Amino acid sequence: MRFIHVKNRRMFDGLFNLLANNIDVILFFSIVYVKLISYEKSISSGYMDKSVIFPIAASILILISFSFLFKEKNRTSFLYIVDIVLSAILVADLMYYRYFKDITTVAAIRNAKLLQGVSSSVGSVASAKDLYYFLDLFILLPLGRIYKKRRKNSKPLPKRILSFLIIFALGIGINAGVFYRVSKEQPTLLTAMSNRIYLTNMIGNIDFHLVDSYNYINNAVKNSKDLPEERVKDIKAFLQKNNSSTEESNFKGIGEGKNLIVIQVEALQGFVINQKVNGQEITPNLNKWVNKCMYFDNYYYQVAGGNTSDAELMSNNSLYPAQSGAAYYTYSGNKYDSLAAALKDKNYYTAALHGNSEGFWNRNVMYKAQSFDDFFGEHSFNVDEKIGLGLSDKSFLNQSLEKMKNFKQPYYSFLVTLTSHFPYEAVDKYGDFNVGEYEGTFIGKYLKAIHYTDAQLGKFLDNLEKDGIMQNSIIALYGDHFAIPKDNAQQLFKFENESSSDDYTWFKYQKVPLLLHFPNDEYAGVNHRYTCQMDLYPTLANMYNLPKNYMFGKDMLNGNSQKVIFRNGSFIDGQNLYVSWSNTYYDLKSGTKVNETEKLKKEKDEYTKELQYSDDLQNHNLISEFSQKK
Numbered sequence: 001m002r003f004i005h006v007k008n009r010r011m012f013d014g015l016f017n018l019l020a021n022n023i024d025v026i027l028f029f030s031i032v033y034v035k036l037i038s039y040e041k042s043i044s045s046g047y048m049d050k051s052v053i054f055p056i057a058a059s060i061l062i063l064i065s066f067s068f069l070f071k072e073k074n075r076t077s078f079l080y081i082v083d084i085v086l087s088a089i090l091v092a093d094l095m096y097y098r099y100f101k102d103i104t105t106v107a108a109i110r111n112a113k114l115l116q117g118v119s120s121s122v123g124s125v126a127s128a129k130d131l132y133y134f135l136d137l138f139i140l141l142p143l144g145r146i147y148k149k150r151r152k153n154s155k156p157l158p159k160r161i162l163s164f165l166i167i168f169a170l171g172i173g174i175n176a177g178v179f180y181r182v183s184k185e186q187p188t189l190l191t192a193m194s195n196r197i198y199l200t201n202m203i204g205n206i207d208f209h210l211v212d213s214y215n216y217i218n219n220a221v222k223n224s225k226d227l228p229e230e231r232v233k234d235i236k237a238f239l240q241k242n243n244s245s246t247e248e249s250n251f252k253g254i255g256e257g258k259n260l261i262v263i264q265v266e267a268l269q270g271f272v273i274n275q276k277v278n279g280q281e282i283t284p285n286l287n288k289w290v291n292k293c294m295y296f297d298n299y300y301y302q303v304a305g306g307n308t309s310d311a312e313l314m315s316n317n318s319l320y321p322a323q324s325g326a327a328y329y330t331y332s333g334n335k336y337d338s339l340a341a342a343l344k345d346k347n348y349y350t351a352a353l354h355g356n357s358e359g360f361w362n363r364n365v366m367y368k369a370q371s372f373d374d375f376f377g378e379h380s381f382n383v384d385e386k387i388g389l390g391l392s393d394k395s396f397l398n399q400s401l402e403k404m405k406n407f408k409q410p411y412y413s414f415l416v417t418l419t420s421h422f423p424y425e426a427v428d429k430y431g432d433f434n435v436g437e438y439e440g441t442f443i444g445k446y447l448k449a450i451h452y453t454d455a456q457l458g459k460f461l462d463n464l465e466k467d468g469i470m471q472n473s474i475i476a477l478y479g480d481h482f483a484i485p486k487d488n489a490q491q492l493f494k495f496e497n498e499s500s501s502d503d504y505t506w507f508k509y510q511k512v513p514l515l516l517h518f519p520n521d522e523y524a525g526v527n528h529r530y531t532c533q534m535d536l537y538p539t540l541a542n543m544y545n546l547p548k549n550y551m552f553g554k555d556m557l558n559g560n561s562q563k564v565i566f567r568n569g570s571f572i573d574g575q576n577l578y579v580s581w582s583n584t585y586y587d588l589k590s591g592t593k594v595n596e597t598e599k600l601k602k603e604k605d606e607y608t609k610e611l612q613y614s615d616d617l618q619n620h621n622l623i624s625e626f627s628q629k630k
């Protein structure tokens with residue numbers, strides 16, 4: 001009895017000593033944990049992922065592990081300094097968030113002019129509550145002093161290294177599991193960082209900054225070596241050849257002096273045009289406008305890790321998406337010879353409009369880099385109706401029209417819609433479109449969502465016509481990318497009565513509609529030429545008499561190239577489809593497999609090179625170099 005009592009007492013003393021000896025670590029963990037959770041709550045507006053507690057705990061453990069490398073009395077000072085730095089980062093992040101609705105990145109800090117918006121209005125983005133983040137520092141300072149005095153002797157170095165290794169491994173282990181889960185759910189999120197708030201909601205603030213820094217350094221190292229002279233010459237020669245316009249005469253200059261309105265529609269996939277469900281047209285309004293427009297029914301999207309932002313990049317610059325990640329993020333410090341910049345040189349007013357938070361896809365940075373005069377993001381609209389990610393298409397298009405009426409003419413308006421966004425659920429209660437047997441299915445939800453957006457686009461286009469704006473404008477409307485991901489392909493094939501589900505069939509549906517509208521519905525008709533998002537800018541450049549210098553695409557209204565190169569190396573040449581992941585060629589019309597010929601092999605090598613040229617150009621900011629030398 002007495003023996004057990006003594007044993008218990010010893011255990012209790014041991015535990016007490018362990019806690020007392022590590023009180024600085026325990027306090028640090030608890031306080032930083034509370035700060036990180038409170039930060040997470042501030043940026044998540046109600047949809048915080050509960051499991052974020054694991055990466056948050058793991059990242060604190062990793063920080064703590066390093067403190068064990070110090071002698072005990074220095075350990076406390078180390079933790080104290082880390083606490084100060086972390087609190088400062090969190091408060092800076094909160095202020096940035098209040099302004100941009102986004103998380104600060106190394107790229108944004110490096111490009112200091114982007115922070116002007118925040119720094120010039122620190123008063124309006126700072127909050128008294130932010131002081132809470134520093135409160136503990138005042139209480140901990142005297143406590144730390146007392147503790148330090150008590151801790152005269154220290155554990156030997158090997159023991160401290162062991163503690164470091166155990167805690168570090170624990171933190172890394174938990175984080176590895178979390179990162180695995182994120183990359184399973186969204187394979188490109190960690191490298192592309194498309195939705196930084198969502199990512200921070202999954203991995204926490206510290207991990208976000210670590211991943212961001214890693215991506216930043218990784219890219220910088222990759223691009224730090226100068227390109228060999230020969231390579232630069234090759235790229236120059238390629239661009240000169242691709243952009244020379246000797247034979248171009250169709251439609252040349254027909255847009256000069258006219259407004260340009262480009263509408264990029266979220267997830268508008270080609271198969272819905274002129275298609276019915278349950279006996280009703282899915283997109284009755286676009287179907288009507290298809291007949292009044294030059295309609296390209298073989299227009300392919302080519303987006304990669306940058307998704308919507310890649311569609312914007314290609315349509316406005318005729319540059320390929322980045323090999324990995326999002327160009328809108330990786331190449332935000334580059335110089336661009338964009339559509340907006342070229343039109344500005346012709347005294348156009350240029351504006352980009354989108355109803356989501358300004359920071360999404362780094363738009364606040366990238367629209368500036370592409371020389372738009374103004375960006376009207378969520379802050380510039382009255383958010384009177386929110387569906388899903390942001391302002392509803394209905395309200396967005398109505399308010400955009402009112403804004404456009406006040407734009408100085410001629411203008412270039414670039415509108416990006418939002419409501420018909422994956423997973424197409426938010427829009428359900430805003431319409432009564434009956435999709436019959438598809439009710440409740442993934443494809444059924446999409447059809448409802450795109451039916452809603454079609455109605456809003458119809459009203460917008462009708463108003464442009466009614467208000468006489470169309471009379472003096474050229475309009476381009478296209479879908480940004482697929483709506484039905486590969487995971488759900490079977491539903492699409494079933495809907496389209498496809499008996500096969502091979503790669504050829506998959507590619508058949510990777511098209512988005514492109515509608516070009518000219519005053520008085522001139523040039524209306526269907527154009528079956530194989531074209532793609534890379535071709536929009538060269539086509540518009542010819543119509544608006546803009547210089548063509550650094551475009552990789554082709555003018556769809558001149559010449560006869562039918563080249564479509566996808567970011568993964570797959571391509572279409574007008575006769576054949578090449579699928580890179582299976583190294584297989586198909587006849588484009590019949591879908592039968594064909595063997596590789598000398599000609600096809602040559603094309604494949606040429607197109608791979610073309611993608612590499614675009615990568616080199618962007619990795620080494622060559623537009624800046626070339627335009628200085630000119």
Ligand code: GP9
Binds near residue numbers: 194306307356389418
């Ligand atoms: C967000 C919108 C959606 O603003 O552009 O982007 P996505 O997820 O489609 O790439």
Ligand code: MN
Binds near residue numbers: 266267307308480481
């Ligand atoms: Mn999109």
